[in-house]
Amino acid sequence: MRDYANRALNQAQAKGATYADIRIVRRETQNIEVRNGIVQTLSLGDTYGFGIRVVADGAWGFASSHRLENAEIDRVAALAVAIAKASAISKASDVDLGPAECHVGTYTTPMKIDPFQVSLEKKIDYLLRSDKEARAVPGVRVAESTLGLERNHKIFASTEGSYIEQTLTETGVGVVVTAVSEGEMQQRSYPNSFGRHQGTGGYEFAETWDLPGNARRVAEEAVALLSAPQCPSGVTSIILDGPQLGLQVHESCGHPIELDRVFGTEAAYAGTSFLTPEKFGDFQYGSKIVNIVSDAVTPGGLGTYGYDDEGVPAQTTDIVKNGQFVGYLTSRETASQLRKIHPNAPARSNAAMRADGWNRIPIIRMNNVSLLPGTWTLDDVIADTDDGIYMITNKSWSIDDKRLNFQFGTELAYEIKKGKRGRMVKNATYTGMTPKFWAGCDAICNKDYWHVWGTPNCGKGQPGQVAHTGHGAAPARFRNVQVGVMK
């Protein structure tokens, strides 16, 4: 592989590149889905290729191919340089990558049981048991139990001297139960919605989350929701469970701290950010108990890796400290740009550049952007709430292009009256504006409730890229929130 990498870098430089890197990536996947007692999906995927990223004439170019052979490397390197030179037609200034990054190393996801080595029979049996439990509940129309595995073997080499090899392994599981009645449909999911909960690690992840032991409970909840009353409308206190709060952090903190959005380079698709550079270090993002970090090192997190796709070592960065906004997710280029505005900003990237495979360029992506735990128990938060709604598991999400106005729906909710959990309500929604919402956060549960929830479906970029991100969260309470937006 070193020969291929060296050839690509040499060719790019010979054609005029002042910087070049190559990523050679093999992605293997395995997906199994049991739907209503039938194994509807049993598929293996394997995609392999390389992408060459260059700076030439002070501008970026990138080209990629699935054929890793000498002649194709030469063609793709030359094309990447030609593309960079075309980019230079409209450049305002030369690309500035800041200090050089030269790292040689390896990283492999720690795991106990290699999930690709576990027999298909064992995995199918696990899902069939989950499916059987879900469908044992009368009224269930569709039960889906899924297991997904992904392994990325990545080589990164650059003209600055980096050569890094990583093998990242992910395991994910989930069960989704659908109950239907006249004009009504309700779903419940476990451990998280939209397919599955996922983390870096081995098959032990699947066993820990025990789908068969939880499928019947969520099935009963789905059926009960059909006849539950509609979530009332009004302004009240809400308590969000960990998975819903993880997505709230993702949408209303994780995206607006991406420095490429802040600088406008994602404006055409995902949008920009309300956390503009003048707010850096000088903006009250939330209440004093709100502490948020970005990290790529927490074991098991879906956003955990050894190096990002610019070859920068994984690290931890404070994002919100005691409610104050103090940090962004950065790339080499945007870190250098920020420093021109804020001379005290870090000179180096905090390793947030990731690409969705060999055929995409790295862009700034969340790793594990997490709300740190507080001091409460969930029972105490409920007991301390006179009137409110406890909302569980995300059902829908939508947020504006600056990440201010959001609206979320959850699968399940309970009223809270005089410190006690009351009746179940359906179609719960809440809406708000980001800083006001986080300013109303007055109770966060302790580390016993904290977990890094995986979001394996974060879309961004043109052409589109999907990233796998993690979000540590424990249940928390927010005051004065508008709930019940649906008619």
Added chain:
Amino acid sequence: MLGESRLAEIAQQVLRQAKADQTEVMVAGTDSHLTRFAVNTIHQNVSETDVAVRVRSILGRKTGVASGNELSEAALRKLVRSAETVAGFQEENPELGSLPGPKPAQKVDVFVERTAECTPVERARGVEKILKMSRKNQLDAAGAFSTEANETYIANSLGVSAYHRGTVASILTVIMGQNSSGYATAASIDVANLDPESVGRIAVEKALSSKNPTPIEPGEYTVILEEAAVADMLFTLGWMGLGALAVQEGRSFMNGKFGERITGEKVTIWDDGADPRGLPLPFDFEGVPKQKVTLIEKGVAKNVVYDSFTAGREEGKVSTGHSLPAPNTAGPIPLNLFMAPGKATKEEMLASTKRGIWVTRFHYTNILHPVQTILTGMTRDGTYLIENGKIVRPLRNLRFTQSILEAFSNIEALGKDLVLLKDEWNSVGTCAPAAKIRDFRFTGTTD
């Protein structure tokens, strides 16, 4: 692009290796290029060459799928063995029927050489036309200019053999001022049909006219939705409930409504994979020719689309050619949607509106309730207040929470032009007119 004969050769290599009772192979090649710009400069500029091979093996009533992108004989042999091995581990699926047999699909000529051959310099020059207009007006332009050639070959051991190739070119731009933005887009199979200057001009005009937006109380308003906003709702409707699996599982808004009125009578929606006004693919991912299917006719629920699996579950049904690639648990989906245009121009819709809101497009829409077709999302890139037939001032963006079928029941006028909107993620196109709709529900606003 490898061409039909090379793709056929790859498919035949796979079928020759196969030992399963039935085998299907899909070979899909793409050469795609995208020049992306922001803050009035090209900041990302990419190219991709790939060929994906997907094999579905059927052993009795068991099925397995394997996919890869390596084309050596050894790699293809491994792929076939993988698909057959995983099929062997399957449980019997009593509902699994046969792969489809051969049927001729209509040929649609949508491959334009100059789109396939478009160079990075040509795209950069097109982008520069937009950037110049933006700079001249002290605005910031962002967007993407993409060109793509793609080809698909489907074959199976029962004799199916179908090949299609096409090209797509598209430009999208968002041009921003201090507190305003404008949007415009265009897509075509022929890059020569794209006019970057026209796209840039529309977006610049919107960015200038939406400066200093003011708030308005959320509530129910008459709206004029431009084509992109209508296409967003149409595409969502297709995913939510216009496929047979959603109906068979009782989770579609079409359940119990066939033959009944579900929208206003101005609404007729169909799917047609061979209509060159869209982005055609004349057969599905099982190689079955796509039929033109009328889904809603003059407001009455008529049909949903089928693949082989869902057709096999109902007496007298045949696949309409709407399968997605295997393995597929979403069921058949209409991917070439059209909504019948009306007779009004957008200017006429505006002139006839006493008070209302003009919406350029939606942002980040998501389904709240699929059976009630309730959707939420934000407006973006040009939202204006209409009074007495005129646009009087720009508005801050609004959040809507609205049933699509209810909105389609309240359509007062449809635009006379059908516009092709390309999906951001795939070469899938939806053709929609603009619409004037009363009592559209806005539930929030933003800064």
